[in-house]
Amino acid sequence: MLAWYAANGRRLAFRRTADPYAVLVSELMAQQTQAERAAEAWERWIARWPTVRALAEAPTADVLRAWAGLGYNRRALALHRAAKTIVAEHGGVVPADVVALEELPGVGPYTARALAAIAFGMRVGAVDVNVRRVLGRIAAGESEAYKPAEMQTLADAVVPADAAAWTHALMDIGATLCKARTPLCGACPAARWCRYAAGERPTPGPAANAPAKRKSALAFETTTRWLRGRILARARDAASGDWVPYGEAMGSHDADAVGEAVTAMAAEGLLEYRPTADGPQARLPQES
């Protein structure tokens, strides 16, 4: 599997480094964003804020602007807070400790272990939905064969000496070969040991064979996620420090829904908010 990775792994920009801060940025960006898109944003980000201290000192508004296009903007705030925490509590050095990593904002069990393996070479298994599917199929013939704690034990037990390459290899096999619906076992380096590939798997039920439902663009525009994205985009586009009015409907969301979303986002730290006689106004946070 490592040989397959060396020959076929995705050449993502952030894989050129093991700098813990740079890996932290890449892992948070890639949590809910396609890896290739995250890699483009990561290059710009690291050029602008090359160190954890530089990011910790950046204005929040700049951080939110730089996150444009990645979605799920609370991750930008979490990354900013993580940088501040690393400076305040760890002397500006990303801690080489899974427990300490998990205590950073935005860093859960998966991200902490991915960071520990990639940046520090620690032999811990990072388990996300892709890795759970790959290891579950190899060891037991199905994705969901193990309870979370059992899967973590298995994932930790199989990490070889090159923990960083292994972590990347499992991610790439999960993303490009071991697809949820149609795994490409014929091209997979794990096929010779894989119980799923050997046919030791349960017969798929009707739901597994049903065609995937596509979410229409129309349906997406009715979601709170779409509305929050539009609200933040409008604040990003405004001149620095300018208040933006949010007293009118946006798409299919009426003015009340817009106001509720703006106040919720302000409570999360994504915006500054003020009520006015003409309706709610907001802007990107002005503090650093």
Ligand code: SF4
């Ligand atoms: S052989 Fe098939 S099922 Fe097994 S890990 Fe590879 S792609 Fe997944």
